[in-house]
Amino acid sequence: MRTPARPRSIGVLAAALVVTIAAALLPAAPASALPSGTGWSASWNYYHPAAYQYSGTLPGVRLTGYATDEAGTSATLGTIEDTAADGRCARVLLYANGVGYIADRTTCGNGTSLSYTTTSYSQGLLVIVYRMIDGTNTHDKGFHLFIPGSATDAGLRTVGTGASWSYYTSTAFQYAITRSGVSQIGYGAHQSGDLRSSLNTVQKTAATVGCATGKVTGGTTVTGSTCVNGGTASFHRPDHSNNLEATACYQPVPGTQRCLALNIPEPW
Numbered sequence: 001m002r003t004p005a006r007p008r009s010i011g012v013l014a015a016a017l018v019v020t021i022a023a024a025l026l027p028a029a030p031a032s033a034l035p036s037g038t039g040w041s042a043s044w045n046y047y048h049p050a051a052y053q054y055s056g057t058l059p060g061v062r063l064t065g066y067a068t069d070e071a072g073t074s075a076t077l078g079t080i081e082d083t084a085a086d087g088r089c090a091r092v093l094l095y096a097n098g099v100g101y102i103a104d105r106t107t108c109g110n111g112t113s114l115s116y117t118t119t120s121y122s123q124g125l126l127v128i129v130y131r132m133i134d135g136t137n138t139h140d141k142g143f144h145l146f147i148p149g150s151a152t153d154a155g156l157r158t159v160g161t162g163a164s165w166s167y168y169t170s171t172a173f174q175y176a177i178t179r180s181g182v183s184q185i186g187y188g189a190h191q192s193g194d195l196r197s198s199l200n201t202v203q204k205t206a207a208t209v210g211c212a213t214g215k216v217t218g219g220t221t222v223t224g225s226t227c228v229n230g231g232t233a234s235f236h237r238p239d240h241s242n243n244l245e246a247t248a249c250y251q252p253v254p255g256t257q258r259c260l261a262l263n264i265p266e267p268w
Contacts, residue, residue, distance in 0.1 A: 034190045037167030037267040042129070042145045045162025045178075052162070056129045058141045060084030063092050063129050072151025076125065077117040078103075085110040089132040091139070096121030097149070108134050124149040143265040155180040155258055163246075163262040177214075179260040181206035181250030184214040188264075191238055196266065198222065199236040202248060204229060210252035218244035218264075242266050 044054035050070055056063040065078025080092040089108035094116075096102050102118040125147045130139035150156040158180050165175035171190040177183070186200040202214030204226050211227040214235065219242060224235030243266050249259035 034171070034194055034196070035267040036170040037173055038170045039167070040141075040143070040173075040265070040267055041164075041166035042127075042143060043162065043164030043166075044145065044147050045164070046157055046159055049157050049159060052147065054078075054127060054145065054147060056127065056143070056145060058090075058129060058131045058143070060086050060088050061090040061129060061131050061141075063090075063127070065127070067125070067147075069150055069157060072149060072154075073120050073122045074125065074149070075118055075120045076103075077115065079113050079115045080105050080107055080129075081113040082107050082109055082111070087134050088140070089134050091130040091132050092116075093128040093130075094118060095126040095128070097123035097126070099123075106132060108132075122149055122151050141268065144263065146261075146263065148260070153258060156260075161260070163260060165262060165264045167267070173264065175246055175262060175264050177246060177248040177260050177262050179248060179250065179258065181208075181210065181252065181258075182212040182214075182248045184246060184248040186216065186246060188240075188244070194241065195219075195238065196240045196244060197236070197238045198240055198244060198246075199234075200224065200246070201232050201234045202226065203232045204250070206250060206252070208252055210250060210255070213249045213251070215247045215249075216240065216244055217247075218242055 039059035042056040046052045052067050054065045060083050062081040062083050067074045067076035080090050082090040091106040094103040099121045103116040105114040105116050107114045127145040130142040132139050161179045163177045167173045174187050176185045184202045188198045198216040202224050204212035213225040215223040218240035222235050222237035224233035226233040244264040247261045251257040
């Protein structure tokens with residue numbers, strides 16, 4: 001599977017984060033009682049102006065998918081895999097706005113997989129990934145990933161547009177959002193009291209007049225913005241709760257603000 005594209009100025013963003021980390025955030029106290037995030041991840045990105053890819057993992061579950069996008073009309077195919085001998089199954093559901101559910105596949109048994117192909121859709125794709133308890137209709141882990149439709153936002157079809165999140169330890173996670181004019185990267189960790197932190201840097205990548213804004217919400221909200229070409233702004237908060245939503249926006253002057261949002265689930 002192709003590796004999702006990284007933000008164009010990742011080095012600049014990472015350097016800004018290092019400076020901020022020294023003064024801020026990731027917890028000095030022991031990690032909280034939040035469940036482990038080990039093995040949780042999801043991503044999507046345009047690797048061609050007429051095609052994007054998406055993927056997701058849970059412990060014992062792996063999803064890989066590809067979609068075409070012809071001026072906003074898409075169709076997709078993919079594979080869901082069970083990757084562990086753990087008495088669990090792997091399930092994927094795809095929901096297309098304006099169409100309904102277009103795929104539902106469940107596979108059980110270490111090393112087994114099922115594939116799917118879908119009808120066309122044009123209003124975005126909701127990807128739901130579950131780990132199921134074998135022999136039941138009950139899931140014990142899961143998340144969703146929303147990929148917006150491009151019919152009314154052609155800028156989404158720019159190569160490199162996309163978003164991702166992943167846990168790189170059992171309690172610490174990273175995420176990134178890229179679209180025309182703006183990139184945002186962030187890191188977070190479990191805090192005491194079942195809270196989650198976020199440490200973010202947003203960069204304006206457009207050379208036109210305008211401003212880039214980043215935001216993270218989850219019980220509490222934190223934002224940052226910059227209007228300087230190539231400029232960055234860092235912002236953080238230690239007391240988010242539940243699922244987080246990170247949003248990166250670019251507002252050209254004159255013009256219409258365009259945003260891209262990413263749900264970062266709390267493990268359970």
